[in-house]
Amino acid sequence: MFGGIAKSLFGSSNDRYVKSLNPILAKIAAFEPALQAMDDATLANQTVLFRERLANGETLDQLLPEAFATVREAASRVLGQRHYDVQMVGGIVLHRGEIAEMRTGEGKTLVATLATYLNALPGEGVHVITVNDYLAARDADWMSRVYGFLGLTTGVIVPNLSDEERRQAYASDITYGTNNEFGFDYLRDNMKYERASMVQRPFAMAIVDEVDSVLIDEARTPLIISGPTDDKSELYISVDAVVKQLGEEDYEKDEKQKTIVLTEDGTEKVERILESAGLLEGANLYDFENTQVVHHLNQALRANVMFKRDVDYLVKDDKVIIIDEFTGRMMDGRRWSDGLHQAVEAKEGVQIEPENQTMASITFQNYFRMYPKLSGMTGTASTEAAEFFDIYKMNVVTIPTNRPINRVDEEDEFYKDTHDKFRAIAKKIREHASKGQPVLVGTVSIEKSELLSEFLRQEGVDHSVLNARYHESEAHIVAQAGRLSAVTIATNMAGRGTDIQLGGNLEFRVEDELAGMAEGPEREAAIEQIRQEIAAEKARVLEAGGLFVLGTERHESRRIDNQLRGRSGRQGDPGLSRFYLSLEDDLLRIFGPDTLFARMMRSNLEDGEAIGSKWLSKAIETAQKKVEARNYDVRKQVVEYDDVMNDQRKVIYEQRADIMDADTVGDVVEDMRAETVNAIVGDACPPNSYPEQWDIAGMKEQLAEVLNIQPPVDDWLTEEAIDPEIVTERVQAEADAMVAAKAADLEPETWTQVEKSILLQNLDHHWKEHLATLDALRQVVHLRAYAQKTPINEYKQEAFSLFQRMLDSIRVDVTKTIAKAQFRMEPLPELPELPDFITTHFDPFTGEDNSSDIDAGTLGLIQTQLPPMQIVQPSPVDVGDDPAQWEGQVSRNAPCPCGSGRKYKHCHGAV
Structure with a gap:
């Protein structure tokens, strides 16, 4: 009670912090008239002057007011968008290495330009992290106009770029990309054999968009690069056959250490057998070329001589199962490493499982903690503020909205079962859509989306269903979800990065409807016509009550619910939100109120009847807190072990x-x-x-x-x-x-x-x-x-x-x-094509792999054998200009003859 009184008198600590930034806002505003008076060339030259001042000893904090004012003026001229004062506050928070919590529609993408520009001035590079490739490319293209105007370079990292393209992107002043791409590039860089082939520079600063999605939700699972996954079954079998021809006089064994070594005579005998089998390169077993064969030979020797069936292992269901030497129990699922298990499988003649080895891995927590300065922005972070500070030492600052929020958040409605709930939802959607109100429906799974879609079809409601994951066309549909009577069903609205503007989105409508029209008076007239249509439609949508956000189920995390709600009521628009729940929802079923309450609900509620209660809403919130605490423990444990x-x-x-x-x-x-x-x-x-x-x-x-x-x-x-x-x-x-x-x-x-x-x-x-x-x-x-x-x-x-x-x-x-080893100065034949390496990062919500499989070509030469002493580059072959004739003439790993700089197999040779 006393805390509430104190807060009403003095404001919360967050309010006081935001208020303390007012003097900086005043300084920024003071520079505006002078900057507005400059011509474009003089304004663009500010970057050169700022860098000179940095070189003369000034700090970024001292440059902040003038630099922010410069970006505001540049954005006004290039994009036609002037930063609001609350956006300036967000920029200051980002610059200070904190998290800016800003409501949906408050312009976070534009806010990032302020801190990004200021921190790019030293020339050490700023990384802007987004949650998907579409947003990375869109934001880089959109904001590079501001950066380019001010003389800074912008790069973007997306899948399937060559190493040279990545190196150029990282060498830019500002680099956009996804968390996965940055993390995998770090791991790949540390698997290379030459410094010059690495693509990343030392880290300076990262600004993470949708910071809760990246640093909380996706941080449950590490990034992993595994491979090579080539099948070497034939080699294991061949080497096993060689070892079975040896006698006890050909090797010396130490049973205590379980080691075995070939004698001199044994080595000569093995060399003769390997040579006749075509497995030996050259005359010496210990030449470079035979490194892999020697390794498999040693393991096959151990498997045949040192490891006994039914003592060290047993064979069951065509599988080799290890026996625990201390307990005598079977250790199902465990495998000996370094190819030994495969050697035993070859010895026993069972199916040989391929080696699939983790080559590198890192958690997002430990990756992002390597940045000397880390900041982020999102619409929902305050519920996870403790975790952000505990793991990343980042404070969450809630930024006030530019205009007061007019959205009405109604109490949840409870139904007995899913069928009743979905029937009620379909009727409610039809009722609101019929009066012109756009409806955004949030579901927790693709399955629920399709089920609701069926109910809506029965009610005769036109609608769009979005459950494809992070795709450009999806952004276009989401952007138009605010149009008159539009009904859009979306699975997990977190991190879409696209504003739902009432009446429609001008930029996307122009892109969709005028794509083939050339620049000129006719196009300008068409754009003006669309602008007027949007204004008229917006007036009707506002009259109907603005966007109605309808949640079909509570998510495990309160943040996801808040993100869905936040789609409505942007920039002071009216709006409405409500969640519909049933006792069959996963959250209520697993974490909800006890069974006595559930039995009362089932016995007292009639079919199709609904109840609403603050107490029930509170119980749901308690259940969500339980899940959040459990997930935090999971992530914390991942970090503890990865540390x-x-x-x-x-x-x-x-x-x-x-x-x-x-x-x-x-x-x-x-x-x-x-x-x-x-x-x-x-x-x-x-x-x-x-x-x-x-x-x-x-x-x-x-x-x-x-x-x-x-x-x-x-x-x-x-x-x-x-x-x-x-x-x-x-x-x-x-x-x-x-x-x-x-x-x-x-x-x-x-x-x-x-x-x-x-x-x-x-x-x-x-x-x-x-x-x-x-x-x-x-x-x-x-x-x-x-x-x-x-x-x-x-x-x-x-x-x-x-x-x-x-x-x-x-x-x-x-x-x-x-x-x-024996060393010779001889050119070796062209290396065989490297097997594909696999990058994995499984989405913690869907279980889908959230990374792109990238083959060994983009990893640089991660060799399984030592590099040759002398590499002879093959002479270029004249293959002509017709790509149809190149198949068979151009090596899969050779540069594409078209001059793109990519490998042939990634360019014209792509299957």
Whole structure:
């Protein structure tokens, strides 16, 4: 009670904050007369002057009033739209890295130009995030007129652009695109082998449109790039047949560690068998070209020799199922990683499941938190204000409307079942449409849309049904939903980004009706005619009561309901909204009032009878709060687990960047070799032990296997003063000499490239394996709760130890690859076409994949083998000018002969 009295006297904290911005508004207004007096060239030159002032030490905050006034004047001249004062307030809020909550129809797209322009002045790039590709392209095209007038460049990121087109878009002062495209580009950039092939610049600022949809709703699921998904069943079977020809004398095994190594004779035998089977490139098993074969050979050896049927696994229903070594239980659904499970499947002759590996993933929370400045705008954010601050440290500021809201929000109506409810809705729609009032009907699913459509057909009501997802034609229909007697059924109205203007939308009507008419007096007259028709129609719609928004069901989130309601009553127009509910609605059925209340409703309500009650509306709101709290917990848990991986992701990605940027990585490789030598000698020759206690045979075997050297260790043991440090130094010297001899055979630049390639590929390979392991761990760690342990803490501890183990594996594998590989300066044949990589981000509401599948061509060369020492570009083939003749003459991965810059398979070769 006292809070309410204080608020009425002093205003809410939000009101006081907005009021505190009035002095800045006064400064902006003070610049307006001078800017209006400038000609276009002088006004456009303001950008140059602002940048000079920034270079001389002024801050963006100091430039804000004049810069905002400049954008207001430019928009007035270019678009014929002048920012209202409340839009200026929204711009200030965005500039400060906060969320501007603005009602539908208040012009959020125009508001974004203010903060975008100001923050683009330093030249570091501003990203404007939209919820779909249509809005990204539309807003970029629309607002680039203002930015272009003021001398700034604008780019847009949409699916199926080439890397060069993306690089140019990101190099622009302002870049529009969807959250998925920006996130996937970040992941793809960190899978590339050269800095020059990356497309994004360091992050500066992001402004997120429909911020609640992007940072709340879609943040339940991470972005994932997986692949390659090529089927290597034949290779597994072929290598398995090779291994089955080997005898016990051809390998040495360590049953304790479950490792197995070919002997020297065994290696020669395998090389002969592989050569006769056509699986060996060249004469040496450890050449670059045979990297994949060696990997599968090692796994097939382990599968055949170390893993026993009915002990380590069993075969059931044509599937290999792992047996838990501790409990003896079947671990259905679990698979060994790194191709081992496929090797066991080949051994047993069952169906080989293809490898499909997560190569990179990130949550939206951790992606957007990388921006030094993040802000957003939406019509509905206050219900999630706590989450925005908790996760993103962003405050929500409610911006007053330009004109008072005249919409009437009526009480909900309750019916016994869906049939009664939909019959009542259809009659209500017919009643309102017959008097000329436009009706926008919101449904929660496509199925409900089609059911209601059937009821409307029975009532003889003309209507449009929108359930296609984010499509340009949909925006055209939504834009005209305010016309006289229009009835529009739409599924989930969040983030449509199109105003419903009473009487119709001039811009869309001109586009639809005058598309083929050339510019000139005739077209201008036609536009004026449409403008007059819209004005007359708007007057009749206003007389009928404005837009009637009818909700067929409450959504899980109050925000979605508010977004639907907000479509009515824009810019002070009259409007009406009401929700119709029944006991069969999902929200009421799962989260609603208890069964006693439900039984009373069923027994006391007659068929077709409705009741309305503030108490019932309150009960619904309570149910929605329960769902919101549950969904928040889901998202929070996703973030908690991804935070662990995020720290490790940063380390790996920074390491990759350092390797790509370094002039030479010899010192890194040398350190890895030294640590590997220390580990091998340290295991065999523990400190403070006698030489006769040392495991000399094991050390010699490890030195030959990992470092490819055979030092005279037996001779060293005859020396009196021998100790582990001396052994380490001598082994290190031999290993360094062996590698130096290899390096001497190549040019220094080539050797550096070899080392970089080996480092990056080992880093990528082990990181992918680590991601798969963490994913498996995350799926089972919740079971630790039964042992009175906190799952997230257990996950953190195990993830850390797994990361340490991964770094050790990288060190050993890099050292081993450089020691054993044979290097030749030969051009290799053209690489085979890379398999498609899959990008996935499932929509949390519909389960549909919200991302575009992008093939390996747009990922850059993410190779499964080391890049060749020397790449010979094929000579261009004269294929003529007729695209019909190009099929078969142009490689699928070659640039299209038409000169578009895209690959042939994405251009004229598209199937």
